[in-house]
Amino acid sequence: MTITTYQVEGMTCGHCVSSVTAEVGKVAGVSEVRVDLAAKAVTVTSAGPVDESLIGAAVAEAGYELAPKVELLPQAGGSCCGGGGCH
Numbered sequence: 724m725t726i727t728t729y730q731v732e733g734m735t736c737g738h739c740v741s742s743v744t745a746e747v748g749k750v751a752g753v754s755e756v757r758v759d760l761a762a763k764a765v766t767v768t769s770a771g772p773v774d775e776s777l778i779g780a781a782v783a784e785a786g787y788e789l790a791p792k793v794e795l796l797p798q799a800g801g802s803c804c805g806g807g808g809c810h
Contacts, residue, residue, distance in 0.1 A: 725773070728766045730790035731782055734758070742785035750777050763790075 731743060740758040743765055747756045755768035767778060779789045 725769050725771055726766060727769075727773070727775075727778075728764050729775075729778060729782070731758075731763055731765050731787050732790045733787040734760055734763055736760070739785075739787065743782060743787060746781040746785040747778060750781050 734740065734743065737760070740760050743758050744756045747753060747765060747767060750767075750773060752769045752771065752773050753767055754770065757766045757768075758764070759766070765778075765782070767773065775789075782789055
């Protein structure tokens with residue numbers, strides 16, 4: 724089982740949640756869709772990995788878009804301030 728969460732831009736109401744849930748639920752291999760309006764996120768459960776472009780296309784069909792992924796880089800020293808200990 725694969726569980727992946729995507730950030731979605733533009734959702735503001737229950738109708739948005741319903742639209743995204745319905746469209747993403749149509750993607751082959753998707754077994755469950757949970758949309759968190761407050762977090763502006765959709766969590767997709769599937770038997771195996773699903774191509775992100777298919778999820779993006781489904782979200783776009785609903786009238787919204789996936790937020791760009793932000794890649795976090797490791798910090799020097801293993802902490803946020805680089806010194807090994809945080810305040």
